[in-house]
Amino acid sequence: MVDNLGEMRTSTAAANQQGLIVIGSEMAGGGLVSQDALAICRRGIRNVLKHAGVLKGAPDMPTEANARVLKVPGSQGYILSDDDGVFEPISELGTEVKAGDVAGRIHFLRSPAREPVILHHPIDGIVFAKRQPGRVRPGNCCFVLANEYPEALSDEL
Numbered sequence: 001m002v003d004n005l006g007e008m009r010t011s012t013a014a015a016n017q018q019g020l021i022v023i024g025s026e027m028a029g030g031g032l033v034s035q036d037a038l039a040i041c042r043r044g045i046r047n048v049l050k051h052a053g054v055l056k057g058a059p060d061m062p063t064e065a066n067a068r069v070l071k072v073p074g075s076q077g078y079i080l081s082d083d084d085g086v087f088e089p090i091s092e093l094g095t096e097v098k099a100g101d102v103a104g105r106i107h108f109l110r111s112p113a114r115e116p117v118i119l120h121h122p123i124d125g126i127v128f129a130k131r132q133p134g135r136v137r138p139g140n141c142c143f144v145l146a147n148e149y150p151e152a153l154s155d156e157l
Contacts (some may be wrong), residue, residue, distance in 0.1 A: 001071075005079060013118065023045055023048050023049075025041035025044060025045060031132055031133070040073060043060055047059035047060060047061075048057075068148065068151060069119070069148070069149040070126060070128060070146035070147065070148060070149055071146055071147060071148075071149040072144055072145070072146045073123065073125070073145075073146070073147055076122055076123050077122075077123065077125065077128075077144055077145045077147075078141055078143070078144055079103055079104075079119055079121070079122065079141070079142045079143040079144075079145075080139055080140065080141055080142065080143075081106060081136040081137065081138060081139065081140045081141075081142055082138055083106045083108070083136065084118055084136070084137050084138060085106040085107050085108045085109065085116075085117070085135075085136060086106065086107045086108075086109060086134045086135060086136070087104055087105075087106055087131050087134050087135070087136040087140075087142050088104050088105045088106070088107060088116070088134070089103070089104045089130045089131065089142070089143070090102050090103060090105070091103050091104065091127045091143065092106045092127065092130075093127050093128075093129070093130060093131070094126065094127060095127045096124075096125070096126050097121045097124065097125060097127060097128070097145070098121065098124050099120075099121055099122060099123050099124050100120050100121065101120065101121045102118055102119070102120060102121075103119040103120055103121045103142070104118075104119045104130075104142055104143070104145050104154070105117065105118055105119065106119065106136060106142075107141065119142060119143070121143070121145060122145075123145055123147075124147075125145030125146055125147050126146050126147065126148075127143060127144075127145060128140065128142075128144045128145060128146035129143065129144035130143050130144075131143070133154055145150070
């Protein structure tokens with residue numbers, strides 16, 4: 001679950017402004033779409049529509065499904081770059097991290113003698129997303145952290 005933090009330039013925000021309900025899907029990141037990711041997204045959207053009563057039938061839950069529901073806890077869940085350089089991620093997706101742990105580094109190709117900037121995780125959480133590609137500019141998102149969403153019980157989903 002992700003709050004758009006007031007960002008109004010997305011298709012989700014535009015639909016919400018028109019009073020529409022929106023279902024979105026992430027495609028596994030990396031700027032690529034694989035057949036596996038597409039199948040997961042299609043199943044997920046169909047499951048939401050079944051849960052809402054728009055489609056008939058029970059949700060299709062694979063036996064190996066992860067029933068965890070995560071929520072990005074607002075702006076503190078994001079690590080943004082203050083620099084122009086090349087981002088080196090240290091934390092892997094799905095890793096549980098603690099506030100202060102090293103998240104990654106930003107290297108400076110135009111100034112190779114300059115020490116990299118060390119990025120730290122701002123909160124305890126689970127690495128939910130990480131930047132792809134490596135080039136960063138000020139304001140680019142390097143990591144997104146999430147936490148368990150206790151209000152979402154797996155039997156209710």
